[in-house]
Amino acid sequence: MIPFVKDINETDFQEGALLLVDKPxxxxSFDVVNKIRYTLKHRLGVKKIKVGHAGTLDPLATGLLLICTGKFTKKINDLTDLNKQYEGKLKLGATTLSYDAEMEENETFDIEAITEEQILNTVENFKGAIQQFPPIYSAVKIDGVASYKRARQGEDVKTRERTVNIEEFVINKVEKPYVEFSVTCSKGTYIRTLADDFGKSLNNGAYLVGLKRTKTAGYDVKDAWDLDTLINELRDVH
Incomplete structure (x- = not known):
């Protein structure tokens, strides 16, 4: 496990550092990288410094983002490969084209007959190795172009099915139409797709209304920097 930064003033960011950030x-994720890169360049008085992240979070998701600087950017692929843990909330009885709250509901369903027992049993369909189609409104590349760009241009977009692994999937609270859950999964898993597929498995609809990444392997959001605090610390050169 790569040590992460706890003391800004004891860190050589050019030599390499791992920052844990709680994404607002x-x-x-790119906004966060840009903000940190810009601030570091001013702090260090340099024109260029490498900064990257390990594992994209959607704009409507919050939580743990692993940021590498300097020579540690070579470790990004290894960090991206680590399992991730999330806490989320989905809404039953409706769908959106983006599978989350970014877009308006495009279809609604009656959920009166859905029981808590059915919801708890449906979780079993989504454990272990499962197949997923990434959302068409995602950054997945199709012939070198992000899927969401094609979709927004009105193209008939089809993403490729992929195998992902759901290590743990637990329902924490059912208060229809909302279901709160936690998931531990492999890289490449789209929790938005998991929500959409969950609704389909109930012969209904569902979409993601909240998501927070709480862990990446042994790294915990509890140890992460609030972004504003981090930026202020980076600006405060001693």
Whole structure:
């Protein structure tokens, strides 16, 4: 496990550092990387420094983002491969084209007959190795172009099915139409797709309304920097 930064002023960011950041709502992962890169360049008085992240979070998701700087950017692939843990909430009885709350509901369903027992039993369909189609409104590349760009241009987009592994899937609370859950899964898993497929498995609809990444392997969001605090610390050169 790569040590992560606890003391900003004892860190050589060019030599390499791992930062744990709690990504704010509505920021893209790239926004976070850009903000940290810009601030580091000013702190160090350099024109260029490598900064990257290990594992994208959607703008409407929050939580743990692993940021590598300097020579540690070579470790990004290894960090991306690690299992991730999430806490989320889905809404039953409706769907959206993006599988989350980014887009308006495009179809609704009656959920009166769905019982808590059915919801708990349906979880068993999504454990171990499962097949997923990434959302068409995602950054998955199709012939070198992000799927979401093609979809927004009105193209008939089809993503390729992939195998992902759901190590743990637990329902924490059922308060229809909302279901709160936690998931531990392999890289490449789309929790948005998991929510959409969960609704289909109930012969109904569902989409993701909240998501937070809580862990990446042994790294915990409890140890992560609040982004504003981190930026202020980076600006405060001693």
């Amino acid at each position: 709502l509505e920021w893209t």
